[in-house]
Amino acid sequence: MKILVVGNGGREHALAWKLKKSPRVTRVFVAPGNAGTAIDAENVDIPSEDIPALVKFAKQNAIDLTVVGPEMPLVAGLVDAFQASKLRVFGPTRAAAQLEGSKVFCKNLLHSADVPTADYHVFRDPESATRFVTDRYPSDDESVPLVIKADGLAAGKGVVVCSTRRDALSAIDRIGRQKEFGAAGKQIVVEERLDGQEASVLAFTDGRTIVTLPPAQDHKPAYDGDAGPNTGGMGAYCPAPLVGDKMLRWIEEHILVPTVHAMKRSRQPFKGVLYAGLMITHQGPKVLEYNVRLGDPECQPLLMRLDSDLVDLLEATIDSRLDEIAPPKWDPRPSVSVVMASEGYPGNYEKGRPIRGLEEAAAIPDVKVFHSGTTIDANGNVVTSGGRVLAVTALGTTISAAKLQAYTAVKCIRWQGAWCRKDISDKALAGPREDFRKR
Known part of the structure; x- marks a missing residue:
């Protein structure tokens, strides 16, 4: 079979590399790809956001399966466009991708499904967000344990962790007034800052069955000791001993299952990879955010350990057959x-x-x-x-x-x-x- 991977990052290189190892796969294309995918696959000069051109390429080249790597084309409706053209594609629809595309949508869904997460408030303009912060924290000297978030996609940079009132007001100004993240800042989420260690738990789901992957841990801050500004991720490892077997089962029962059920009840069923970014607090795991695709860099150590055929997992998700296939096999080495x-x-x-x-x-x-x-x-x-x-x-x-x-x-x-x-x-x-x- 012929496969098209959409994207140009490390996640997409890892996907192309792993898919090429399947005995069922004859050719792997990556659009637009990078210097690494040019070695392990075949690059196609089409931007990942050019949905009509990607649909055209898939039709003309009889692509059997398209795998979408990054969040932008998912939120823009790439899966919907491929499905409308009767093309097989892996990833959530535009409606389901709101879990990542809108932090307001995500927080509201978590709240309605009783999934543990930080307390939050949503504001439609920077003035009301500023008033909320100044009313609650009248002194510049007191600690302000808040996180300020732009509602929409901001390449992983629209989240500001604050310690002082000055930090919080500056973040609101950058998001709401200076429009540092563009349209992503149309709404602002102000939430309590959670303390603990972060962990990433990813799962394949076809909307009914959930196949949870080994826990991983990303390193978001730029510098050693988790200092400096947040990044897209400076490294990851798998498995993460922070999340033991008992905690992983608890996460499945109290976080993943309620989320998948809530999406189904809202008539926005989720098919694809559900990525729970968690804070492991002393009260237990709480959801920081959801992503609707494999993480980058978590994807790389995960796929390095995957011994099963990735194609089987992707197709079972698309066809709602996850309950019929054997659980994935993993290299025991971290x-x-x-x-x-x-x-x-x-x-x-x-x-x-x-x-x-x-x-x-x-x-x-x-x-x-x-x-x-x-x-x-x-x-x-x-x-x-x-x-x-x-x-x-x-x-x-x-x-x-x-x-x-x-x-x-x-x-x-x-x-x-x-x-x-x-x-x-x-x-x-x-x-x-x-x-x-x-x-």
Whole structure:
């Protein structure tokens, strides 16, 4: 069969790489892809947001299955357009993708389904949000444990974690008045800040059956020790001992199942990957946000460990047959993925810097270098084209061994201004959190 992967990041490279391993697959196309997918698949020069062109390509090339990686085309209705053209596609519809496309929609649904999440308030203009914060926190000196969010998609940057009133008012101003995130800031969510460690629990669901994947842990802040501004993710590892088997079952029962049922009741059934971004608090797991696709960089360590045929899982989801297939098989070894970024990220950065050492890194056992922000220049060189450039991913007998293998490969790769966090997966060494049900 012929498969089309939509997107150009590390997640899409990992998907293309994994799908190409299926004995059922003959060709994998990636639109638009990157320098890495050009090696492991075939790139197609179509932007991921150009839905009519993608539909046309799928028809003309008799694509058997299209897999949508990023959130933007899902929220824009790519799945609906493909379904209307009788094309097989993996991902939620535009209506179901609101779970990620609108934080207001997500919070309201969580509230109605009695899914644990932070308390919140929604405002349609910056003035009312400002009044709420100043009325509740009249002094500049007191602690202000709030998170300010733009309602819509903002490439993972429309969330500001605040500690002071000044932080909160500045965030409201940036979102609502300065329009830093454009139309995403038409509504503003002000919610309580939750304390604890974050974890990611992803699941395939066909709207009836849920197949939960091993828990992972992303590292959102830019710098070691979770310092600095939030990013799209500086690395991830899997499995995360923070979420043990008992807690994972609790998450399925009290978070994933009620969410899927609530979507079905609202006549917006969810089919695809449901990604729960969780805060593991002392009161138990609470939902920070939902994504409606595989996470990036969580996808890379997850697919590195997946031993089952990914095509079978995708097709069973589309055909509502998840209850009929065997549970996915996983490599027992943990995996660690380290993101290498451009100088200046998550702010401004330069593009076009040549990357050296990729072949040397790829030669290290149990390592795969997934490309995120790369392209091939006129001279045939692999060069940087984004903020997050590579996700160097490795397997190891332990998390520490996987980390060592990943960073050994990182040391092989160089370009001007390259940098990464040095502590990806270190939280795992602290051991699992005490079971909150014993409290």
